[in-house]
Amino acid sequence: MKVLSRRTMLRGVGGIALGLPLLDAMLPRRANAQTAAPKRIIFEFKPNGDQTSRRFVSEGETDWVFDEFLAPLEPYRNELLILNRLDKRFFNLPSEERADNHEQGGMALAPWPAGAGDFPVGGEDRTIGYVLGPSADYEIGERVLQQVPALPYRHLVYRVGGRENNIWNLSSHAGPVGEKNPVLPETDPYSAFGRLFGVDANDAEAQAELQRRLVVKQSMLDLLTTENAALVKQLGGDDRRRVEQYTDALRDIERALQPAAEEGACNPVSLGDPVEVYNDDNHEVVGAAFQKIIGMAFACDLTRSVNFNWHGNTSNRVYTNLGLEEGHHDISHKSDDEAFGQIRMIHKHLWTLSTGLYDVLKATPEGDGTVWDNTLIVHWNELGQGDSHSINDILTIFAGGMSGYFTRGRYLDCKNDVGFSEMLVSCMHYMGFEDVDRFGDERLATGGPVPGITT
């Protein structure tokens, strides 16, 4: 993996022990951003499936009619590409290589077999475990880094909801293929904001202090990576991998040491007075705060890949704000009319919140347009429908300007003939990685992108 060379950094910093303007020369990505706006991708997750028969009133390719819970998307219809009924195909895996539908469905950005050893319910004579390979948000972020080594963050992973991390609610995975390696999401937007924009870039004194501290931090990181390199020689395989993973994380810190350079639309503004993040009543505020951060992170070109989750997979959030008394997941297990009415209510609510992200991106200027123009938002869900735990019939919606890459204002019924994994290949092609022909285990990924959706 290429990273910004420490020596380049130190050389840049050397003269400034006294506080100095930034190392623009070290950051070619900013200059590039002037010529061609970078493409970005956001995977946006919703849990527990919806009601497959009530998504659309009619399904014409251009004149489809949204049913009630998708109605919030109507104002944006010309900026959407709807891929209805994708198949995650996990039943192509033998039972000893897959988990239950909840886990498999929720980790579908990583179309690999499931490991074992983390949960006693859901396997055949075996426990089930975290997925054994990377997710698309990580893979894309990693590939972008190889092209733009100075980009501070490979990807950003956010989840609205609680802090607990388990085999259900972690949708981002670092791999490599064959290994369990879940990526923990950030759940506190105020903390996430501080991490990205901790120093006010308009505060010259703070910037000078930061540059001075850069020398110190760089020296620290140097010692730590050297120490790890010596230590791993004394460790066996699994242990060695854990230390090497830490070394990689230290390199990530090194890359992100530079603050955002403010120019153009990169002008981070405060999120406002913090609310209690883990108070369930605040989920809309927390979600909106993450949406703002995503917009600012793109404007400042801190990352090109985001994995955002409206609560974790199998979320059992009680939507008291909608007058509900049962948890989302518990409701989703039922098949009666009342339960489906509640599911539609929840999804209408979540889709309404999703459009908040559209508004943020559309309000963030870039070049002659906005960040929205060069962003692909991939809305996806754990399941097709919750009561049957179906891992086909998945509703996926592309939203955004998508750099004009995909045809928009279009509805396609993929009839479960197209795999979720092919959709991920299309995303990689959009991001410029057209060499990717297959993403995921070959039993899940037939290869190639979704046919006939590019312009």
Add this chain to the structure above:
Amino acid sequence: MIRSAIQRSGLLVGLLGSLLLSCSSGVKSGETTDSVSGNPDTNGPGPKGSTKGDDPGTTDPAGNGDPTGPSPAAGNDPNAEPTSQNTDTPISEDCSAPSPGQAPLRRLTNAEYVNTATDLVGDADLVAKVTENFPREPTSLGFRTSAQALTITPLVADEYFKAAQELGKAAVAKEGVVPCDIATADPACTQSFVEDFGKKVYRRPLARADLKRYSDLFNAIVSQTGDRQAAFEAMAATMFSSTNFLFRVEVSQPADGSVGMPTGYEMASRLSYLLWQTMPDDKLFEAAENGDLDTVEGIEAQVKRMVSDTKALRVYEFFEQWLDIDEAAGLSRNETNYPAFNPTLVQLLQAENRAFVYDLLVNQGTFSDLLAADYTFANKSLAEHYGLATVPEGSKFERVDAPDRAGVLTQATLVMHDRPARTSIVKRGLKIRTDFLCQIVPAPPANVDTSLPDLDGSLTQRERLDQHRQQDGCAGCHQLMDPVGEIFEAYDALGKPRTKDEGGADVVGGGSISGTRTLDGDYATPRDLALAMAQSDEVRQCFMLQAFRFFYGRDATGADACTQEQLATSFAKHDYRVVDLLIGLTQSDQFLYRAATSLDAASDGAQP
């Protein structure tokens, strides 16, 4: 044997008092799943300890049921036997020579980090502040101590790096840590700081190469910034970011053969993290230095001292995670059915469990007490909520008779997976099945209609589930869960005894359990079941397996037969006193010995 010298008297005695009311800092948020926090194995799809040989191709018993394929779901088999999670008693192993299993490199848990950092810098408030955003450790087998899951991802590294800088500043500012005036520090003072403070942070003396690295760091920063204060703080911050601090590094290799004892310093950390969840204290360091930890007797002496210290009560975290008490913060109940619900009540339920377990540890409580005690700990509010005959005055928790209740089985763990509007018979049954019996339960079949059409709306949950089990796809697995959960219906979703359910119908008490080696049969009350569980080897083995997983940071495998046998023997010999299981964990081959590490880069170091 070591054990003999551990005196019954004096263990933790007299430490209760005010400790009882201190609430857990491990607050979890509202997100829950429909799952109980579970348990089993590790290491991916590798060999497993005790499960049956797979026979893929004949059935699809994961219950996931290929929607397009012909295979029947396993759940369909009404005679389905649950699979066990590595609890089979190991026999016929030759355990005459030490045979430790794998000892993976373990990252500090968040709790261990907090305790250790507090020991080092002394400022608990500061430590709480700088660690508050540490991501929650991923759960594996119901615990947050799995070595395999405790990795340092970029977000974790970022948090560690930030925290380290604050801790570094605090450490340098602490009286006596830097043995001279920093402004005029000479190389001798700098080296003395690195050696002394470094030894505490690394939990071993620094090697020459370590000292050289810190000396280079110091010089680099001073030469570039001229700031000696910053250089000292950076040295301390780097220590707090070091793999040697963040992980419990063990690199010793046996002098000859394939098995040896860890070094004294490695053993000091094994002891302190198992019993205290923190770094070694001065006496352990001293013992390591003197070679006292190179013998089983020397280790035994330290264990005896350590279990008498209040820090040993931190092992409560094992119980908290096993029983899911740490998930209590996410509990919610609707107002219609549970008007008594409020956050304070949740804290009372947590405090009850904590006080109860502390008492078991301090007063030689047994496994039987743990599961079936006819007493509990309550203050006025909780006793009134439960409707106990004896009601203490005030807010202090006291031991009170509770003749109908049954130890932890009728404490907060019972209600942790209930629903907002009602009890959950299924999840209560599942909890017993997976966490007390260590069994594996298949998932619900795919694409099965889980609704119960045409049922009379006035049916109780129990009646609906009875009909549920008439359906082919549901019968097999639900037969494992529902009849067990039904035993607990006499307690509502806040743990209070009841005769009417949420719908106003009479509660039908009693249920049954099947698919076990020792417990099959009918039980009229939770207490009846608890009394049987308390005497069941099967349940005791599961408890020992859970402790193995939590304290050793991984699941048991076939290679752990000797250790599991040692734990079982020791536990039995000491009348199944809970504290003796903890002591036993420090006397096993797994704890006392260490296998040689294969340094072959190609080796994955996984299973022996």
